Structures are given as structure tokens and as C-alpha cells.
Amino acid sequence: MVYVVLLAMVAAFLALRLYSVLGKRTGHEQQPLARAAEERPAAVAVPRTIDVAADVREPQNRNIEPKAEAGLRAIISGESGFDVAQFLQGAQAAYRMTLEAFWQGDEGTIAQLAQPDVAHAFGEAIAARREAGETLENRLISIERATIADAVLDGREARIVVRFDADIAAVTRDAEGQVIAGSLTDAVETHDLWTFSRTLKSRDPNWKLADTDEA
Known part of the structure; x- marks a missing residue:
């Protein structure tokens, strides 16, 4: 009988210890099931709902400029995927x-990634560089930000302009291998506007580079 009483006391003690640990909120546990209004704390649900909504909206606002929103809605309507x-x-x-x-x-x-006229312009620049005997030792250090600056849908032809803010280390060498411009130790901030185009609902899912410009 004494043994049974001791076991009951030990069980009660362990139960209290578990409650003291598991009953405390750490901020990482799941929310309890909904209770009646008179039993539910008044200020818990609303702040959490607001926080979650802000987390969902923020990345969209950060990566899409207002000017592009109408065009993107048209593109999404034209191709739901x-x-x-x-x-x-x-x-x-x-x-x-x-x-x-x-x-x-x-x-x-480049021919696979760009429209023919853009690929041709790149090709001319490459040919001029070769003729001059120059080589590039450039590195894209990082893309700090990519933002959709504009979007247009004309019939089924969609065009989206993306602003790239990037850091690039650039060096140009002459035919003798001597550095004639740039430095690999100092990255240069670049700001580009690249336009990508595609025919919606076409079999080719790829967007092609249609224009390049400085931001």
C-alpha cells in the first residue's frame, strides 16, 4: 500500500514538472484550438493575423514597381500559369x-537567350573586341536587386522590363595581356534595364532578351 502511495506521489510530482515546462509559451508552439469568446484572450488573434499578412505582401511590393502592376495583371490573365x-x-x-x-x-x-537583333548587336561588339585584340576578365559579383520596372501585353506579345542593380568586377586586357582598363579588386555598381519578351500560350516557355539599356 505504501508503495502504491509513493508511486502516486511521484506521478503527481512529474505531472507538475511537465506542466511547468510544457505549459509555458515560447513563441514557437502552435496556436490552441479556438475557444468560446468569453474564454479567449482578446488581443492575441488580431496582431498575429496582421503580421502574417504583412509578410506575404512585402516581397511583392519590394520587387514590383507600381507602373508594372497593371501590365502584370494583364499577363497573368492571358496566361494563368x-x-x-x-x-x-x-x-x-x-x-x-x-x-x-x-x-x-x-x-x-547569346543566340539562345536573346532575340535575333539583340544577339546580332552583341555579336558585333564581340567581333570588334576580337579585332582589337582585347579580352575581358569580368565577374558578376552579385545581383543586389532585381525589380520589375514595367510590363506590357500587346495582344499575345508580353514584354517585361527588369531593373538589375549589380556589382561587377571588370578588367580589359590588350593583345599583350596588359590591363588597359578596370580592376578585379574594385567592383563597380551597375544599373541596367533589360526587356524580356514572349508570346503567351506559345509552345516555347522561354522569355528572350529583347532590349538592353542603362537605368
């Missing part, structure tokens, strides 16, 4: 690949 976040990821990848291809003189890669 269009995703802004995926487009921006692809645009940044295309920005990096196009720059690296241009620096290396890789006209084949």
Missing part, C-alpha cells in the same frame, strides 16, 4: 548567363 517569382529567378539567371557569354565571346549561348 505565369508566376512572378519564378520569372524573376529566371531573369536573374538569364542576366548572369548573357553577361558571362558576352564576356567570353560565346555567341551561341
Whole structure:
């Protein structure tokens, strides 16, 4: 009988200890099930709802300028599968690949990423560089920000302008390998406006570079 009483006392003690630990809120636990209004704390649900809504909206506002919103809505209406976040990821990848291809003189890669007239302009610049005997040793250090600056839908032809704010280390060498411009130790801030185009609902899912300009 004494043994049973001791076990009951130990169980009660452990229960109190568990309650003292698990009953405290740490800020990471799940919310309890909804209770009646008179039992529910008054100021808990509303602040959490506001916080969550702000977290969802903030990335969209940060990456889309107001001027582009109407055009993006039209593009989404024209092709429901269009995703802004995926487009921006692809645009940044295309920005990096196009720059690296241009620096290396890789006209084949540029032809896959850009519209024919843009690829031709890149090709002329590459040819002029080769004729001068110059080579580039450029590196894209980082893309600090990619923002959709404008968007237009004309029939099925969609055009989206992306502003890239990036840091680039650039060096130009002459035919003898001597540095004639730039430095690999000092990155230069660049601000570019690149326009990507695509025919909505076409079999080709890829957006092509249609224009480049300085921001």
C-alpha cells in the first residue's frame, strides 16, 4: 500500500514538472484550438493575423514597381500559369548567363537567350573586341536587386522590363595581356534595364532578351 502511495506521489510530482515546462509559451508552439469568446484572450488573434499578412505582401511590393502592376495583371490573365517569382529567378539567371557569354565571346549561348537583333548587336561588339585584340576578365559579383520596372501585353506579345542593380568586377586586357582598363579588386555598381519578351500560350516557355539599356 505504501508503495502504491509513493508511486502516486511521484506521478503527481512529474505531472507538475511537465506542466511547468510544457505549459509555458515560447513563441514557437502552435496556436490552441479556438475557444468560446468569453474564454479567449482578446488581443492575441488580431496582431498575429496582421503580421502574417504583412509578410506575404512585402516581397511583392519590394520587387514590383507600381507602373508594372497593371501590365502584370494583364499577363497573368492571358496566361494563368505565369508566376512572378519564378520569372524573376529566371531573369536573374538569364542576366548572369548573357553577361558571362558576352564576356567570353560565346555567341551561341547569346543566340539562345536573346532575340535575333539583340544577339546580332552583341555579336558585333564581340567581333570588334576580337579585332582589337582585347579580352575581358569580368565577374558578376552579385545581383543586389532585381525589380520589375514595367510590363506590357500587346495582344499575345508580353514584354517585361527588369531593373538589375549589380556589382561587377571588370578588367580589359590588350593583345599583350596588359590591363588597359578596370580592376578585379574594385567592383563597380551597375544599373541596367533589360526587356524580356514572349508570346503567351506559345509552345516555347522561354522569355528572350529583347532590349538592353542603362537605368
